């Protein structure tokens with residue numbers, strides 16, 4: 514099938530490349546000329562495992578191309594809209610400027626029978642508004658939320674847990690759902706659940722899933738706060754409650770909390786939208802989840818201060834990690850980088866390293882000292898804090914090797930990802946989050 518993908522960020526670029534890899538003919542469109550130049554040259558503009566290979570193959574096959582010209586969407590049967598919905602500058606609600614501009618820009622090139630498939634994360638009610646603009650062209654709007662995780666974006670796009678299509682009632686909606694089934698035929702054939710519903714439910718599935726995940730993380734971080742005043746160990750607690758299949762162990766990782774381009778902004782936008790709908794109290798708990806999450810960053814900074822004898826002023830602190838999570842170079846709302854910046858604000862000499870995110874981090878916070886090589890970054894440290902659980906720190910760094918590089922054997926494990934007993938045995942003062 515011929516597809517267009519409007520917006521070539523994390524979502525759109527991966528979607529375009531993944532759709533080409535399953536045999537579709539795809540044009541990716543974005544207003545950012547630099548991004549398009551990079552993608553057209555087969556270069557991924559950000560780090561995402563497997564994306565580079567898919568781009569190279571897609572372009573070589575002739576099935577994948579990129580342009581800044583919206584007119585090239587003409588002739589595609591399904592047009593995916595995957596532009597960003599950032600947090601508004603002066604509030605918590607989602608900024609729909611890019612979604613509106615993408616749909617309005619696409620409308621002149623739509624033909625009767627086309628499908629416009631919204632993938633961006635939007636406040637519930639947006640699809641119904643957009644449908645009013647799309648329907649007069651004879652095209653049909655469907656809402657097809659995206660659940661990909663950064664770091665696993667290619668895998669999640671090609672082999673998702675479920676597919677959701679919000680469609681209008683009647684035969685036109687059924688036809689649109691059938692066309693989407695055709696787009697995703699390898700997954701559908703494999704038996705991936707394909708849920709057809711209305712617009713509002715489809716929009717809500719996405720924000721509800723992210724709200725649930727954020728709540729799960731903040732729940733275990735709240736337990737970490739209780740563990741800290743009782744001497745309990747939150748990691749053992751998480752293991753034990755996680756054995757209950759109704760709870761499950763995943764997303765019960767206590768530490769410095771969640772960040773990234775999705776969870777923080779999505780729960781804030783959801784709370785803001787619920788208030789607009791007169792149902793603020795229904796999700797008032799999300800404000801609490803946000804507050805718990807932000808407190809963990811304070812706690813990590815406090816632990817470093819405490820571990821270094823009450824002050825970090827003029828102490829050498831090495832921060833291991835800058836990305837909001839491993840396998841990503843994304844630093845949007847990164848708790849890792851926030852902790853580093855706060856330590857710098859307290860007068861520490863902060864050296865920060867990360868396998869992928871240094872360039873992005875340096876552009877945002879040039880005041881920190883960036884060192885690409887992990888061991889070089891550790892050399893002479895009075896204290897170390899792990900804030901992104903890359904394998905380079907979690908598995909490949911032994912306490913003995915680290916000890917040979919640092920000045921002071923003090924380590925704060927902001928992700929509870931190290932073997933506390935092994936680090937203590939090697940003479941380190943080890944501090945976990947929510948652990949004795």
Ligand code: UDX
Nearest residue numbers: 659660661662663764765766770771772773775837838
């Ligand atoms: C998230 C959703 O998982 C995805 O389905 C949605 O499409 C977009 O938002 P992503 O932002 O890529 O994906 O990251 P995710 O893997 O969910 O992690 C989010 C944050 O939570 C990271 O900062 C991570 O470090 C943190 N986290 C995750 C924890 O602190 N503890 C955990 O147990 C799990």
